[in-house]
Amino acid sequence: MIEPETAKRRGCVFKLIGDGLLAEFGSVVDAVECAVSLQRALDERNADVPQNERLELRIGLNLGEVVVDGDDRYGEGVNASVQLQPLADPGGICISGNVVSEVEETLSFGFESMDAQQVKNIAEPIAVYRLVQEGTSPKCGWRRLLPRQTTHR
Numbered sequence: 241m242i243e244p245e246t247a248k249r250r251g252c253v254f255k256l257i258g259d260g261l262l263a264e265f266g267s268v269v270d271a272v273e274c275a276v277s278l279q280r281a282l283d284e285r286n287a288d289v290p291q292n293e294r295l296e297l298r299i300g301l302n303l304g305e306v307v308v309d310g311d312d313r314y315g316e317g318v319n320a321s322v323q324l325q326p327l328a329d330p331g332g333i334c335i336s337g338n339v340v341s342e343v344e345e346t347l348s349f350g351f352e353s354m355d356a357q358q359v360k361n362i363a364e365p366i367a368v369y370r371l372v373q374e375g376t377s378p379k380c381g382w383r384r385l386l387p388r389q390t391t392h393r
Contacts, residue, residue, distance in 0.1 A: 242278060249274035254313055260325065264313060268303045268342045275299045275333045276349070276373060282331065296331040300324030302366075303338040320366055323359035327368060337367030349373060 243253050251265040265271040286294040304317025328334035340351050350372035356365035
């Protein structure tokens with residue numbers, strides 16, 4: 241399910257890590273749409289599955305520079321994605337401020353600020369947002385939650 245959807249959105253899974261994976265996309269819009277599509281497909285799959293048997297992904301998305309080394313990718317851009325993933329709720333998508341800046345005018349999702357987070361192996365805190373889909377956040381609803389402000393350090 242994951243690899244076909246990733247390929248459909250012009251992405252590529254380049255590494256499997258335990259029960260996780262890393263994928264790259266040429267377009268941040270494609271990456272966000274892929275993440276949302278995967279979570280929606282899992283929501284449908286889980287609809288008739290007991291709570292303790294559900295498959296739920298946590299997805300972290302970042303936009304940044306990466307170093308290509310053969311079939312591998314590394315660098316701060318990759319590391320930030322890896323560090324964002326555990327900040328997501330089960331079945332959720334956690335994205336960096338860089339991603340929000342690129343997609344907020346193109347895609348019609350809400351973005352709930354999780355404030356700046358200090359994550360492992362990244363010098364400066366990262367602006368972190370929760371992507372909000374319709375019906376997924378009772379406290380947020382279906383509206384744009386992102387204030388238009390920039391923080392510089």
